[in-house]
Each structure stands twice: as structure tokens, then as C-alpha cells.
Amino acid sequence: MKLNFGGIPLFLCAILSFVCMNALAKGMALQYPIIEVVWARYLSQTVLTILVFNKNLKTIVKTQRLKIHLFRSALLFGATIFIFAGFANLSLAATMAIFQTAPLLVVILSVIFLGEIVGFKRWLGVFVGFVGALIIIQPGTDTFLIASIFPLLSALCYAGYAVSTRHLGTDEDPRTNFFYTGLVGTIVSTLILFPYFQKIELFDIIYFTMLGTLGGFGHFCLILALRKSEASLLAPFSYFDLVFSACLGIIFFTEYPSQSLIIGAVIIVGAGIYTWYRERVQSHNQSV
Numbered sequence: 099m100k101l102n103f104g105g106i107p108l109f110l111c112a113i114l115s116f117v118c119m120n121a122l123a124k125g126m127a128l129q130y131p132i133i134e135v136v137w138a139r140y141l142s143q144t145v146l147t148i149l150v151f152n153k154n155l156k157t158i159v160k161t162q163r164l165k166i167h168l169f170r171s172a173l174l175f176g177a178t179i180f181i182f183a184g185f186a187n188l189s190l191a192a193t194m195a196i197f198q199t200a201p202l203l204v205v206i207l208s209v210i211f212l213g214e215i216v217g218f219k220r221w222l223g224v225f226v227g228f229v230g231a232l233i234i235i236q237p238g239t240d241t242f243l244i245a246s247i248f249p250l251l252s253a254l255c256y257a258g259y260a261v262s263t264r265h266l267g268t269d270e271d272p273r274t275n276f277f278y279t280g281l282v283g284t285i286v287s288t289l290i291l292f293p294y295f296q297k298i299e300l301f302d303i304i305y306f307t308m309l310g311t312l313g314g315f316g317h318f319c320l321i322l323a324l325r326k327s328e329a330s331l332l333a334p335f336s337y338f339d340l341v342f343s344a345c346l347g348i349i350f351f352t353e354y355p356s357q358s359l360i361i362g363a364v365i366i367v368g369a370g371i372y373t374w375y376r377e378r379v380q381s382h383n384q385s386v
Contacts, residue, residue: 142310230365
């Protein structure tokens with residue numbers, strides 16, 4: 099089968115957009131309560147969705163699988179609040195490096211909830227990936243930070259979101275997924291926000307609006323990329339977010355990666371790519 103590489107530039111644009119959103123979220127989380135930053139991110143996404151898809155809103159809202167949408171949206175909300183908590187306490191690169199355990203967690207959850215069969219080599223890749231995470235987190239040492247647990251919890255929530263999305267299938271309009279994740283995130287964060295709300299400076303409203311705009315643009319590029327190229331072809335390029343995160347961390351927050359972070363990140367990325375490769379081999383063998 100001939101591969102279509104046209105989606106790769108769009109996929110990289112999506113990743114860069116998400117990384118810029120993360121860097122902006124980190125900056126805002128240093129000034130405002132984390133839940134307020136999460137609220138602004140989801141509120142702006144919801145408003146943007148309504149404005150852009152206004153004519154098709156009735157079609158987008160309709161779904162036969164509301165419970166699954168609510169469940170996966172709640173998981174994505176959890177992933178967002180934990181990753182933002184990570185940004186507020188750790189470097190961008192460290193947070194995203196630990197978060198890269200998400201694809202490995204998807205393997206574990208797919209076995210538990212979807213009954214997928216995973217061979218020894220893929221389990222080995224998962225194990226090695228978590229060794230890389232431990233090198234970064236360094237539990238039991240003086241450099242250990244309890245905040246390192248936040249991106250790990252975010253990765254777990256996101257893995258649950260990914261597995262539930264697999265269960266949802268491809269028969270649903272992707273705009274419906276986008277709408278409900280924004281709506282649920284807005285409602286839940288609004289309910290939590292009241293005791294912690296801090297007055298927003300006038301100029302910061304622009305930054306808060308940009309959170310949702312960057313996230314929305316990233317999702318739009320992602321949808322276009324997946325229409326042009328296979329998800330399995332694009333998957334390895336997702337690790338570019340580590341490179342982008344490290345660069346933005348250095349430029350805007352003077353966060354230089356430590357030796358343990360670089361070693362751990364390389365191990366996690368290597369394990370992730372190996373696990374992805376074994377999954378492709380298994381899929382190919384099953385289709386032959």
C-alpha cells in the first residue's frame with residue numbers, strides 16, 4: 099500500500115500549536131490558579147466551536163453515544179488539569195517527557211478493557227519506557243519532586259481517553275467529539291472555579307483566549323493530517339513535541355534539560371517507537 103506523507107507537515111503544525119498552548123498555560127499558571135487556566139482553555143474552545151460551526155451546531159450536538167462522550171470528556175479534563183499542574187511545578191520538557199508514557203499506558207489499558215493481545219516484545223517496550231520515566235522522576239532521591247506525579251496522572255487519564263475513543267469508533271463526527279470535550283471541560287471547571295477565581299487583568303484576557311485558539315487550531319490541523327495520512331504513519335512524529343517543548347522551555351523560561359531528563363526522555367521515546375513498530379508488525383501479520 100502506498101503511503102501518503104501529505105499529512106506530516108499538518109501534524110507537525112498541530113504539535114507545535116499544542117506545545118505553544120502548553121507554554122502559554124505554564125506562564126499563566128504561574129500567575130493564576132490552575133483551575134482558572136483550565137477553565138479559560140475550555141471556555142475559549144467551546145466559544146470558538148460555537149462560532150466556527152454555528153450553522154452545523156444542531157448536527158454536531160446529536161449523538162447516539164452521549165454517555166461515552168461524557169466519560170471520555172471527563173478523562174480529557176483530568177488529563178488537562180494534571181498536565182497544567184505539571185507545567186506549574188516542573189519544566190516544560192520534563193512534564194512532556196513523563197507524559198510520553200501515555201502510549202505505553204494505552205497498551206496496558208487496551209489489554210484490560212479492550213481485550214487486545216500483546217506479545218512479549220511489546221511488554222518489554224512498555225517496561226523499558228517506564229524505566230525511562232523513573233530515571234526522570236528519580237523516586238527516593240533528593241531530587242524527587244512530588245509534582246512529577248502530575249504528568250504521570252495526566253498520561254493515565256489521556257490513555258483512558260484514547261482507549262475510550264477507540265471504543266467509540268469512527269462513526270461519530272470528529273466535530274462532535276471536539277464539541278463535547280470543550281463543553282464538559284467548561285462546565286466542570288466552572289463548578290470548581292468559584293472559590294479560587296482570581297480577577298483577570300485586562301491584557302491577560304488575550305492570553306487566555308489564545309489558549310483555546312491554539313488548542314482549536316491544533317485540533318483542526320490534526321483532523322486534516324489524519325485525513326491525508328494514516329494515524330500509524332504519523333504516530334512517531336508526535337515525539338517532536340519533546341523537542342519543541344525543550345526549545346520553548348529554554349527560550350521563555352530558561353529551563354535547561356538535565357542529564358537525567360535527556361537520558362530518560364531518549365529511553366521513553368525509543369520504547370514508544372519500538373512499541374509502535376511492534377504494533378504495526380502485528381497488524382500487518384494479522385492482515386496477511
